[in-house]
Amino acid sequence: MxxxxxxxxxxxxxxxxxxxxxxxxxxxxxxxxxxxxxxxxxxxxxxxxxxxxxxxxxxxxxxxxxxxxxxxxxxxxxxxxxxxxxxxxxxxxxxxxxxxxxxxxxxxxxxxxxxxxxxxxxxxxxxxxxxxxxxxxxxxxxxxxxxxRYKEEINGVRVDKPRMPSVAGTEDPLMHRxxxxxxxxxINEEWQPQIIDDINLPYQVYQAGNKVNWSQREMIIARMLFETGARASEIIELTIGDYRNRKSHQEVITFNKGSYGKKVKFLRFSKDTVKRLFHYIDTERKFFDKDHLCSHELSDGAPIFLSSNGTPFTYHAWYYHWNRAMHANKLSLNPHKARHWFVTSRLREIYNISINESEIEQRKNELIKYMKWRNPDTMNVYEHYFDETKHREAHDQMLKQMKQNENDYNKLRKSSKKLQVSQTLKDEIFDENLRDLIEGLE
Known part of the structure; x- marks a missing residue:
């Protein structure tokens, strides 16, 4: 309605x-x-x-x-x-x-x-x-x-006058919030981080999409969700220029929650997804594009993802396809959980490749800076605090492992071995700092 x-x-x-x-x-x-x-x-x-x-x-x-x-x-x-x-x-x-x-x-x-x-x-x-x-x-x-409740607090030291601002130093400080x-x-709202540690979760989602005949567009967005850790809107609203403005062919720039539309962070995905993306642009997207343009003919401002009406694709329209696939395959999965899955996978990789506590802390900080962009200033500010090269090295290892896991999953599925979605990760693996990290995803 x-x-x-x-x-x-x-x-x-x-x-x-x-x-x-x-x-x-x-x-x-x-x-x-x-x-x-x-x-x-x-x-x-x-x-x-x-x-x-x-x-x-x-x-x-x-x-x-x-x-x-x-x-x-x-x-x-x-x-x-x-x-x-x-x-x-x-x-x-x-x-x-x-x-x-x-x-x-x-x-x-x-x-x-x-x-x-x-x-x-x-x-x-x-x-x-x-x-x-x-x-x-x-x-x-x-x-x-x-x-x-706060009538007395509103009145200040001057009779029948409002309180002076705290910086004035003339009023006693408030004793409670x-x-x-x-x-x-x-009254009982306390957000708990959702730690998703099932290595096969992305491939179950891809398979769910296949069963309801997802188009190339929905499949690419789903792959980018799991490979980048981005929010869905940060992917759906990408433009051609967002891809062209990065040096690496595996990256795009996008906005972040709180950046007021400014392109302040980069996302990185696999070579396989790059191939799928350009195949989509030059086939499915070209068909719906009112001017039927190929990738090299599109302007920087052109949206990467289009609706069947040739208009920019929206989160609301995309969520319909996601929700239909999840319901049809009896998967209770909010798309934001893909973001939690990404962080959990990166944390696991950090522990696997680090040889001492110092390396673990360093890589955790790199991940924090990748996932928790808070400052809406220019990219140079972020580049100063985050070494992209180090992230690429660790990210490449994760993407390589994801590809291997996908192949293994497909082999097991074809041999009719059922796989169950794991909902939690053993708490003892994660210290409080990691929980603070994951809380920053919301």
Whole structure:
């Protein structure tokens, strides 16, 4: 019912993206995404939008307040009731009443997107109020509880005057942290790193894709997920120029979460994937390209991956193919787990090739700098802190081993030997520093 498409480059519009409801433009979510750009980076805006689409569909089909469907622009009391219903029945959360707000307990059936959904919805209503499209208070903000709890803190040493900023040095420091102003407060949220140590996991995914007839495009994206450790959006939104701007033919540059679209990091993949990529560009992609251009004819700004309509491929469209393959093959696998699998594999390789603790620490730091790009500045800043040559040497060894593992897996599969997905890695192998490393992936 709700879906979106990016604006084609040849069309001038103030909107970078249009959200549709039953093939008609749906302006509230379209305006929301447009308002997000410049406030948060593009990948976060898209992530928020993907969290909201299922909720808006549910709102249209399942919501209920006193026997009637609830609209997104209804009063805050109605919105809070239906959000609470959505959290309980669709996200398997447990909810406890507390004064003017609600405590949210996650269960083992709750998706790991609960916090992101609440942040997205809170952000949506902030934008609608800012754009004068929602006339009530933000239903996701608990203004009353914050006002009551911190009334004394708001007043400073001057009678009936607000507190001076802390740098002024005239106010006593606050003795405790302020609670979140959210109406729905998650109280047991503690992210645990997912350590995926099944060497055959990528090849099971590739086989799942083959069974549902993935195109070259879906297969290449899946291979790049496991070979680079990148987020899906960082791969799906690659351009031809992102490939041409690297010295190595096995590399591309891409944006990172928090880089606001700046190309600040590089990804590296196998020679086999390079061959597959160019075969895709000169065959499948060329067919859907409106100008039917080959790889050497494309401009730097041309997207590498196209939809069947000749428009830039999107995460939302790609996820449909991923999800279909996972369901058809009874694999419970979020695409982000490919990123965890990559890090676990690199860590295993570090332990295998290092001869002492000093080498282990050095290679861990190299991997940290490859995976945890935080600074949105130019590539030169990153090049200063990270020796790409050392990463290439270790990465080549991993890719070589992956190719061997793939061959071994295919031989075993043909001989009808069943392989099971391993879910965890023995905890004693990983120290706390490694857990800190993996936590940085989110």
């Amino acid at each position: 709700y879906w979106y498409e990016y604006c084609p480059k040849h069309i001038e519009s103030k909107y970078k993206l249009l959200v549709f409801k039953e093939n008609q433009p749906f302006l509230p979510l379209t305006d929301y995404y447009n308002d997000c750009l410049g406030r948060i980076d593009k990948s976060s805006a898209t992530s928020y939008l993907n969290c909201l689409l299922p909720f808006f569909k549910w709102l249209e089909e399942e919501s209920n307040f006193q026997g009637e469907r609830v609209q997104w622009n209804d009063a805050e009391e109605k919105i809070r009731v239906v959000v609470e219903d959505y959290l309980m029945h669709e996200m398997n959360c447990k909810i406890r009443d507390r004064e003017s707000f609600r405590f949210i307990n996650l269960t083992n059936k709750s998706p790991n997107t609960v916090s992101r959904f609440l942040s997205a919805l809170k952000s949506f209503y902030k934008a609608m109020i800012r754009l004068n499209q929602y006339t009530y208070n933000n239903p996701l903000i608990d203004g009353q509880a914050i006002s009551n 302020r609670l979140t102003d959210s109406y729905f407060k998650i």
